[in-house]
Amino acid sequence: MTTRAALLRRAERHTPLLLAALVAASTWASATGALGVRSPLPRLLVLVVALASGAAAVAARRWPLVAAAAVGWLVLAAAPAAVLASWRAGVALRGRRLAAYLLGAGVVALLGVAVGVAVGGERRLTTATGANAAALFVWVVVFPLVAGLWIGARRDTLAALRDRAERVEREQEAHADRVRAEERARIAREMHDVVAHRVSLMVVHAGALEVTAAEPATVEAAALIRSTGRAALTDLREVLGVLRQRAGDGTPLPPTGLDAVDELIRESRAAGLRVDRRDEGTPGPVPGGVARTVHRVVQEGLTNVRKHAPAAAVTVRLRHLPDGIEAVVRNGPSARPGAALPGAGLGLVGLRERVELAGGRLSAGPTDDGGFLLRALVPMADLT
Template sequence: MQAAAPLRPHRDDVRIAVGGLLGGLALWGIGLPVNGGRPLGGTWALVPLVVMAALELLRRTRPRLAVIIGTVAVIADQFTDGNLATVLMFTDLMYAGALYGTPAAARRLPVVTGLLTVAVTLGFVAWWRKPEAVLVGVLTGLVSFAPAATGMLVRGHREAAQTERLRAEQTALLAELDRTQAVTAERARMARELHDMVANHLSAIAIHSTAALSLDDEDTTRTALKTIRENSVDGLAEMRRLIGILRDAGEDTEPVAAPTLAGLGALVEQSRANGLDVRLTVSGAATGLPAPVELATYRIVQESLTNALKHAAPGPVSVAVDRSDERVEVRVDSPYGDRDGPRAPGSGAGLVGMRERAALLGGTFDAGPSDDAGPDGNAGSWRVHAALPLHTEGGDPT
């Protein structure tokens, strides 16, 4: 909806009206008429002048009305001695009509004035049959078509400038949204990476420290302290690696290789050292995988073993990685039931991270209790299942 035009005239329009009226009075006072030998002489020339000055107050708020009445006034001025200020103010009304009028009126005004100019020229040429008749058409064009066309051009430039400003604002807004989304995505990636790298070590430290405090046995305490030290050193190394990546020390910093499926054996051995009975099965070619898929597979297995260490009931944990031509499937089954030993606290961020990694690659992820027999043959297990397509247009799973 178009906003209603203001009732009060613009201060610039008031200045134009006052200036035109005073200028016209000065020209009339010194006896400088435009026309000669017209039927209405004397003070009659002041009537169109005053009307035109009043219309200048409407040039911005009611441009269409000002053009219509102004046209009548300038025609009436031709029957008086005339006044140059009246004609000049009329040209300003034509200019303002194209500049401030509605888009449809602004488009029609140059066309109408152009046709009027041609018609007046042809009419006077046919009437007078003299070359001087062309000058009447030229004057008509100067006071009607020229200002209307100028107003239309200025309006076009203003609209183009406004469009460019809006486009620049939209571009800046989109850039800010992209920046915000990039920061959010990077924060999520860092959170996943930090959780997957450190949670396993901290969970083992929490469980073994609880066991060392609850059991009064020297050998158990020594074993627990040894495991705690190993996980502390490994966790510290992982933290230093992540901090080094974030700081981006410079070109001399060697790139850190991302975990691969070849590292699953070492990951399983570490889990066994932490007290898990893990069985690993890898079928299909373990090489030639896309780097994002390989990293996501490793992280899902790592987080699943971390969750098993924190929450699973006693018993073996099975890890199966199956690579086909189309996808890589990861299945981790651990005993599901009551746990007698110490637990490490969990926040659920691990499941969220695994689901995000699968979704970024266009894969699927499920985790929950399963009625199938567990790895130890007992009923009931907690199953983590992820299917990651090898050919995907997804983003970086890290």
Template sequence: MFGKVRAWSARRGRLMDALRVAPVAVLCLLPAVPQVFYEPGGVTGYVFLTLVLLAPLFVWWRRPVAAFAGVALVSFGQWAASVDVLPANFVVLVALWAVAARSSFRWALAALLVAELGVFLALVRWDTPTLGMFTTGSILVVTVWLAGLYASTRRRYLESLEERARRAELERDQRAKMAAAAERARIARELHDVVAHHVSVMVVQADGAGYAIASDPDQARLAVRTISRTGREALAEMRRLVGVLREDEGAGGGTDYTPQPGLAQLEDLVRGAGVPATLRVTGTPGELPEGVQLAVYRIVQEALTNALKHGGPDARAVVELDCRGCELVVRVTDDGRGAAAPLASGGHGLVGMRERVGMYGGEVTAGPRPGGGFEVLARLPVPRVRAA
């Protein structure tokens, strides 16, 4: 498709060049019409030289320097062969204007000097050249040159205006996005306070129900109903909070209510990691908070993805989970060649790991192993979830 577009652009450019040259060609060939009736023998040479002078103009808009050089060389050859000046020789002024309008000032100045030299050489062939004739020719050349410089300045000014308008539009969109993000953050903070209040009410009501369940069952049932109602409100507010935070993901992101993965899905993750991996679990995980389980799952996923991307075709990985004591230790090692490769999965990498572990007061380290390969080590001091 892009090839067709480029081909069409090239054909369109050649067509536009031909349309620009056509009026000049007509004006230059009109003087040959009378010679067809009075001097038929001189028409062929006149038309041929005219076409040779006009030929470089077919690229004057896209390659003005090359067009000017071609016209200047043909004109110099015409002068060296003592051929009289033709109307087509004025195309050098068209090429001079194009150089001044579409090229750098250095090329424009060089073209002006060449054109002035052409005026001088043309007057040398004249029978009685005068200073006035040279001055008149120079004024004409300089006028065309200045017109080209003005066109160049005007074009660059318009381009700068377009660029400024484009930047202003981008800055406006950026400011709008920043304002929307700030507003979403403010709404999220407010919803967070609402959810925290609901949870606090639920805790208080649950404690009251626990104390009153034996002495006052009716009061306990009322507290349980309050907990249920408040929990539903908190869940609704939490969904609103998540929806606000995910607005910048676009319409395609949607809201996913699928349960987040945890330790129970680690075995499936290791089995389908794409790199040969082994899972070793020491101790009994017990009941861990869902957030901790999700953090462990994402850390292992991140490390295995890094091993798959940078470890090489023969890399193997080992996932170790130590659940003894009150500290959860996660170690992922591989024997690949990607020891110096940065962790990257979805654009988060090691930074994402540190953020997840940092929420629970833990720490994570990652780096090359002494014997080769790469190691990711995370420690999470997490409490167990108390049974009801």
């Protein structure tokens, strides 16, 4: 916080006390002749009226200040409370209430003239002659009232502009959400039209090969390709469901539990990987979003092993914590160097974004023995 902001806050905190002191001191100075007409009343009574005017200046309700203004003017011919009351009336009052205040101020001014005539002397000369009474009414009531009206109108204008800016900002955000939803829906349609079609053809041809092939190895490979393609279609439908749901379709996401990790490990073993799964902690209910994120972490880790170290031993460990799940995929060095498949290197980038959006942490890097370690901590929150 800057020094200026600190000073402004301190001033705002002490403003009510300063205002009360100013009104009380001005009322006292006016009644004792320093700023206005000297009152012949006892100083104790003047002090009581001055203190009451100061207290009314910071009262939560409006009528104590109006009463103090009327008493101060009629008893002491003191104007500070009346000036403040007129200013606040201009800021806060409108319509009939403002007209009622003006009528009441006019009645008090006429009563003040009558009191001045009755008291005589300096007070009659200052407050009860026609020209002086009119001038005092303008200075004490009209000018502060006009200033309050101007400030109130300015506040109303600023509030209207602020509301309009907020409304425009909300409309822009809604428009951006609609555009993003439309783009997601377009991507979902294109993925369905292109990718799903190609993968479906692959599954169909693999199934035909499985039926017509004579060699057991070919049949086994075709069955593996068909099951992998069907799993890819399931994953693709899940992605399309996410896109459609974010686009406002309301299509529910397919359930994905931690049991799907077993299916990933079974597929990887069928593809020739040596995978060992270990669980630590006490498993409990896991929200669907958390399970999907853990599933993706394990899937990405096993995919990278198949690409870059297909002959390495792999350990998949799920550690159940009170506030989350830690998923670890670790592999040793590859027994067949040079067998790695090409990759774009974007899988870990997208996975890191997904885990961080879930409020978790992800780390990935080589180990001292030449292997690779992928570790993700996913907090236990519903990420549907």
